[in-house]
Structures are given as C-alpha cells and as structure tokens.
Amino acid sequence: MNILIVEDERIIAERLARFVKAELGTARHHLDMVPSLAAARARTHTQPWSLVFLDLNLKGGDGFDLLKDAVAASFHTVVVSAYTDRAFEAFQYGVFDFIGKPFDQARIAKTLNAFTTNQRGQADTRVLAVKKGRELILVPLEEIRFIKAANNYSELHLVSGAEELHNKPLEQLERLLPKAWLRVHKSYIVPKHRIRAWQSVASGTQVELDDGERIPVSRRRYLKFKQAWLT
Template sequence: MINAIIVDDEYMVGETLKNHIQNHITGITILSVINDVKNAKSTILKLAPDLVFLDIQMPGLNGFELLRSFEEINFDVIFTTAYTTYAIEAFKVHAFDYLLKPITIDELKTTVNRYYLKRRTYSDKQHITSFLEKIEHLSSKTERITIPEIGALTIIQTSDIICLKSDYGYTDVYCKDGSKITSSKPLKHFCEILKNNTKFCEIGKSNIVNLNYVTKYYNEGTIILENTIKISVPRRSRKTFLATLQQ
C-alpha cells in the first residue's frame, strides 16, 4: 500500500483527484489533501508519505519552490500541471511522472501504472535540482494557463489573453476573441504564474496587461488595448510601464 498526499491550492481540483484515486485506483491511500501550500512542508514531514501529487502553479510558493525547501526528498513525486508539450519533454528526460490538467480517469490510470512499473525515490538532490532548473527555465515561456472558475477549469493559450482585471477577489480574464472568463482566483494568483513571462506587465494592483495587445498610450496614463479595452496606469507606475513598453 502506498501512502500519498495531494498538494493543490484549488480545493475542487484536489478533492476531484482524491475521489478519482479512491474510486478507480487500488494500492494508494490518500493521507491528506493540502490546499494551503504554506502548510505542505510540515504536513509532508509529519505524515511521511511515499508519494506526493504536487501542483506546480500555486501562488506564494509554487511546487518547485516547495521541493527546493526540503533538505532531502525521500518521497516520490507525480506533478500535476497544465504545461504543454515543450515542457513535458523535461519531465520525460528526467524520468518524472506527471498528470496534465484537467485530469481524466484514463490519464490517471496510465500515469499511476507507469509509476508502479518504475517506482523509485528521488532523494538525489542533484537529480531533482537539475530537473527544477530545466523546467523553471521552460516555465518562463509558458504557453498555456489554467484559469480556475467556480466548478470548472478553463485552459487557454497565454497569447490569447489581452489583459486580466481584479474584480473584488475574483479576476476577469479578457481574451482576443472578445470573450471574458471570470476566475475564482484573485489577481495575485495570476501575477505569480505570469511573473516570468516578459509579455505580461502588472499595472498597479488591479491589472495585468499583455503588451502585445497595447495599441495606444496617452500621456495622461490611459492604455488602449485591442477590443477597445481601456486601462488607467497609476501615476507612480507610468515611468516603469513606459520603459517596459519600449523595450
């Protein structure tokens, strides 16, 4: 019997994965589902699982940073991610198992069976450090992003996003096709995910803009984006924004 922990900041995603495992996978017991990544390390050390299903894209402390915080990694890892093919090659080369979101039962079965065949513990710090350096470099080129909604996940190309706007604890994601997706996550969640993507610029505390869609900037601090979207740049941020825009 393999004891496992799920670490995912999205409550419904973690619970769905737990239910899939309990209902369709034999030989794995879920000890805990952790939604607050700040508690993940202490819980893992306390419960000493054999396996951790680890989300990568989490605000505050992502999955890679969590792994780096361990002096010794004496548990196996199956990553859960929305990364596309270019990054998946890094998983394969370094022999890590992964689940692509949204996670299906068939994909879960395939991944767990693959894990059973080559089960090992990645306590070699050099091996996992090499992997993290590779995958974090690739993550700066993130092509897709997972947008948590209430009761659903939408995965879209980052290149299709015009801007993201804060909306009282939620986030409105405006897309080039004219659609708007309202996420159940606050804007800071997306700031963390997109922080290494040079195409996106955070403006104040309320907006993230895809610089590729800026069509005009007025000196009084108004940005015009495609689809006639307007955003005001706070006075304190204008100089930095203009420097970024002209790079």
C-alpha cells in the same frame, strides 16, 4: 506560510521537509506531507496552502492530473521530479518552479527565496487553468486581452468577449506570467503585444489595446511601464 509536500517516497519527502524547515528557520510556518494524488486532493481543500511541492509520479499516478487542478487554485506549485523532460510542459501550465531530482538544500533555498521575496517564478506559462464548477478549462494566454483584479480573484478578459474567473489574486497571478505581461495598475495586467499606443489624459496615463480597449496606468507604475515599453 502553509506548505504541502506531495511525494510517495518517504525518504525523499522527509529530506525535502528537512531542507524546507532549515531554510525557513524561525519563520512561522506549517508543513505537512501526503503520499498520493487522492490524499493531496483531499488536503488541498482543508486549508489555505501557500506552496505545494508536487512529485509527478505518485504510485503509478500522473502528477499532471493534480497539477492541472493545482495551477487553477490560489496557492503556488513547485514540481519536484526526476522527469526533467517534462519541465517545459509543467511551466506551460503555470508552475512557480521545477526542481529536478536529485536535489540539494541550495536548490530548495533558491526556490524558497524567490517565493518569500515575491519574485516572479521561472515563467514560461502558455495557458491558465480555470475552474468552472467541476470542470477545468485551459485558457491560452494568446486568447487573453487583459487581466483585471476582482477582490481575491482575477478576471481574465478574453478576445471572444467572454470573462473567466481565476482563483489566484492578481498579485499571485502576476508571478506566473511572462515578463512581457505588464502590471500597469494595481488592478490591471496587460500583454505588451496588445498595446497599440499610450497617451496622457486628464486623469493621468492610459494604454490603448489593439481592440480599442483603454486601460489606466497608475502614477506609481508609470516609469516602470515606460521602461518596459521602450525595451
């Protein structure tokens, strides 16, 4: 697991690194630290990071400038900031967790445990950031009909009929979505509020969306889907 800490206060960065190393123990990992937005942008392109701990106030720079890029990337982001009033805004962009300063080892342990055991983050995501060349666009969840796996990426199928490609694979993207977004198949996630009906067909089970689109429900996920649908 590759972990990057973006923090301009050396003492805090080293404390965070110490807690992370203590929790990971002998698990194989690589950890690095950078003090600025410029350095973070450079490093996030050097290797495949798993998790980035990001401060929001970096030598006068606004960490949200990097956050918008980060949440569109393949890695997950944990914001670490004294500005707890911005937690709601951060979660809307799709961060995995928000840790307020000051923090202790128990709080870092909680985040790492959730991450390493493949739990969902503290999701209150409202938009998904998508990179298109040098442009970054924010796609509101309400504009998405369903999400489909596309190898190491995810296709966002929009109400407009357009499709946008997200850099996170479906497994990672699922961890950032609200619980009302249901994984009905290894290749599909659908928002519960768009499901009009579900039915058995010759090939198994499928859901029908409010626009008539039909999505398969895998046998493996059928019982979990049914329980979510009925609650």
